[in-house]
Amino acid sequence: MELKKYVEKYLNDERVIYHKVLHGGISRALNAGISLVTAEYIARQDSDDEWMPWHLDFLLNELEQNDKLDIIGSKVDADRNKLQGGIKRNNFNNLSGEELWFKLAYKNMFNHSTVIYKKSAVEEAGGYDPECDGFEDWHLWACMVTKDNALVMNTLTAYYGLPEEDNKGMIFRSRLAKSRGLRLEDVLE
Template identity: 30%
Template sequence: MTEPFSLLMAVYRGDHPVHFAKAFASSVGAQSRRPAQVVLVQDGPVSPGLEGAIETAIADSPVPVVHHRIDENVGLAGALAEGLALSDHDVVARMDADDISLPERFAAQLPLIEDGLDLVGTGMLEFLDDDGSIVGRRVPRSDEDEIRRYARFHDPFSHPTVVYRRSAVEHAGGYQPLGLMEDYWLFARMIHAGARVGNLPEPLVMYRVGAGAYARRGGRAQWRSEMALQRAFRRIGFTTRGEYLRNVVVRGGYRFVPEPVRKLAYRRFIARGDAPEGRDLT
C-alpha cells in the first residue's frame, strides 16, 4: 500500500537562502515521489534574504506547506519536536536546509517503510560549497543486525537522509536535546526500543561540506557532548560497561587529535563505511 508522507525541515538564521531554496526544491518538486505535506519550522528570527526564500518556496510549492514560526531559537531538537507534532502523516522524511535530495530518493525509501521498517537512511555524496565538486561518498551499513551492532560505536544513520515512522519516534521518546548529538541519541533509543531499521547504500542525498567541517568534529564542546551521549547510552543499557569505556577513550580522544588527523580518520574509516567495530570516530 502506498502511504502519503510529510517532509520535515527546519531553518534558522545561519542557513543560506540559496542553499535552502535548492534543498526545498530538490526534496519537493524535483522528487519522482513527492511528499503530501511539507512542515517547515522556522527556528527563531532569520535574515530578510532567508525570509524571502522561504516565502518564495512556499508560494511555488506543488504541495501544501505548514510554516511554523518559533519566536526564539530553541535548537534543532526542539524545532523538530514541534514540527513532528504538526505532521499530518505517520511517515515523515527529514531534510536539512543546505543539502540536496536526488530525484529518486523518496521513491527508493518509502517502499521499505511500507514493507515494515520504521527507520530508513541512505548513502550520501559529499560536495564542496564553492564549486559543487564531489569530494567523497559515505556508504552506510545496510544489514539490520549489523546496524544494531554498529550503533553501539557510531551513528549508523545520516540525519538528513532518514525517513521514519512518527509513531516509532514517539515510542522512543521523541527528539530530546543532547548537545550536538540529538540525532544519534534518537536513533539509538529507537533501536533500543525495538524499531526495525535499514539503510540504502546508494547515495540519494548530496551533503554540503563547507569550511570548518572537520574542525567542528573536534574541540571541548564536541567532547562534552560526546561524554553526555556515552553516559546516556550507558544509563539506558544501550552499551555495556566495556563498550562505554572503549567509546570514551576512542571517540572522546578523537575530539582532541589535530584536525588533519581527524580528517584522515574520517575519510579512511567513516565516509567509506569500512570502519572496524570500535574504531568509529565521528
C-alpha cells in the same frame, strides 16, 4: 537570511506550513515540527544538503515494502560530483538487523539528511531529547532502532553540505587517506 524569506516561495503549497519557534535548541525545534506533521512519514533535510531527484521515491518504496521498518536511511557523500548519474545500488552491503543495532551503540550509522522515519515510531521513542543537542539524531535513532525495524541502504542518494571549515578538514583527510592507499569513505567509517 531569515528562514521565512527562504521558504516564502513555497508557502502557497498547502503541504507547507511555516511555524516560527523561539530558539530553544535543535531538539525542541525538531519536536515542534514533528508535532505539526500530519503525514505518516517524516524526511529531514538541512538547507545545505541535496537529494538526488529519486531519493524520496527510492527510500519510500523500500520503507513501504517492509511493514517492519520504522526508519530507513542511505549513503551520503560530501562530494557533490558523485551525485551525477543514476542509481548505483549495492544490496549486498545494506546494513540492518542485529549488525546495525550493535554498530549503532558505537557510531551513528544514519545520516540525518537521508533518513525517512515513521512519525509514530519517533513519538513512541519519546522524540528528540533536548538534553542531547549536538548528538540529538544519534540518540533518537538509538531509542528507535530494534533488531528488525531499521535499514541503511548502501546506495548514495544525497550530498551533505559541509561548512567551509569542515570542508577544509575533509580535503585534508581525503589527501591523507589517499597518501596511505585508502578511500575517504574507509577512513570515515
